[in-house]
Amino acid sequence: MAEEIEAATAVYGAILAGGAGTRMGNPDKPKQFLMLGGKPVLVHTVEKFAISGLFDAILVLCPPDWVDQTRDLLRRYCECGSDAIVVPGGAKRNDTIMNAIGYIRDHLPVDEDSILVTHDAVRPFVTHRILQDNLRAARQHGACDTVMPATDTIVESQDGRMVDAIPARSILYQGQTPQTFRVLELGEVLGSLDEGELSSLTDACKAYVLRGRPVALVKGDSANMKITYPEDMRIAASLLGEAHA
Numbered sequence: 156m157a158e159e160i161e162a163a164t165a166v167y168g169a170i171l172a173g174g175a176g177t178r179m180g181n182p183d184k185p186k187q188f189l190m191l192g193g194k195p196v197l198v199h200t201v202e203k204f205a206i207s208g209l210f211d212a213i214l215v216l217c218p219p220d221w222v223d224q225t226r227d228l229l230r231r232y233c234e235c236g237s238d239a240i241v242v243p244g245g246a247k248r249n250d251t252i253m254n255a256i257g258y259i260r261d262h263l264p265v266d267e268d269s270i271l272v273t274h275d276a277v278r279p280f281v282t283h284r285i286l287q288d289n290l291r292a293a294r295q296h297g298a299c300d301t302v303m304p305a306t307d308t309i310v311e312s313q314d315g316r317m318v319d320a321i322p323a324r325s326i327l328y329q330g331q332t333p334q335t336f337r338v339l340e341l342g343e344v345l346g347s348l349d350e351g352e353l354s355s356l357t358d359a360c361k362a363y364v365l366r367g368r369p370v371a372l373v374k375g376d377s378a379n380m381k382i383t384y385p386e387d388m389r390i391a392a393s394l395l396g397e398a399h400a
Contacts, residue, residue, distance in 0.1 A: 172276035173244025199279035205235035302328035
């Protein structure tokens with residue numbers, strides 16, 4: 156049972172592990188299944204959710220042809236592995252989120268106040284504080300995004316060759332995850348988008364922006380990194396070693 160935070164309603168986690176990981180240079184094994192400190196990256200992330208005590212159920216959304224392997228890896232490497240619910244992901248990120256919503260609607264208790272915390276499987280250093288802050292913000296505002304203030308100047312270019320604009324850094328933030336929503340509202344918002352709007356999405360929060368709905372900011376953490384490229388694995392290994400030191 157989830158830890159009580161401001162309301163006794165269902166809280167679900169959706170760990171998005173549906174990516175192919177081609178930028179890691181290993182097309183045969185998605186990056187979330189690569190080994191980090193003796194177990195897959197995905198397992199580290201699932202463990203962070205499980206030990207938090209905040210969730211009534213944790214869904215792991217993986218590539219359809221990795222469902223059996225994902226269940227096996229969770230059983231083998233994660234003490235809480237048998238409790239995680241493995242669900243096939245979709246072709247795109249938002250299809251994967253819709254699969255999570257569909258599973259919750261069909262198989263789990265859900266009402267207008269139920270919360271869904273969506274998180275990248277390849278961000279294994281999410282903290283308890285970030286998860287708690289997401290739940291509080293989503294309950295108050297309906298949706299929230301985990302962000303960090305931009306530390307570098309951001310340059311805008313339409314053609315990739317010449318600078319078109321340099322926005323003020325003071326109003327810019329770099330997005331992380333989790334992104335957290337009221338479950339049924341998220342399904343409604345994503346379901347309202349047309350093909351053009353869907354093609355412009357990079358994450359679910361943009362759907363709320365397109366519909367003029369509020370999205371609160373939650374402070375992230377510089378260690379809450381996303382493992383995308385081979386060099387990121389070296390950084391992650393260093394962070395893991397520091398955490399265990």
